[in-house]
Amino acid sequence: MSAAQKLTRILATRTGADIELAFVTEDGRTTRVLASDDQIDLLVDELEDILNSPAEGESGEPPAAA
16 A cells, blocks of 8 residues: 555546546645445545544544544
């Protein structure tokens, strides 16, 4: 697995029955992926859970597994 890159931009568009996501990294590379509506729903739910949870270091408990 490659090292994590800093994200600079996310683009999303519908492509037929799927949703295309484009992730642009700080070094200018773009990675495009196709996802179903159900996958996007799950992603949104996970992101909301992360955003609504305490930031690391705020509690003594480890973060929940994804």
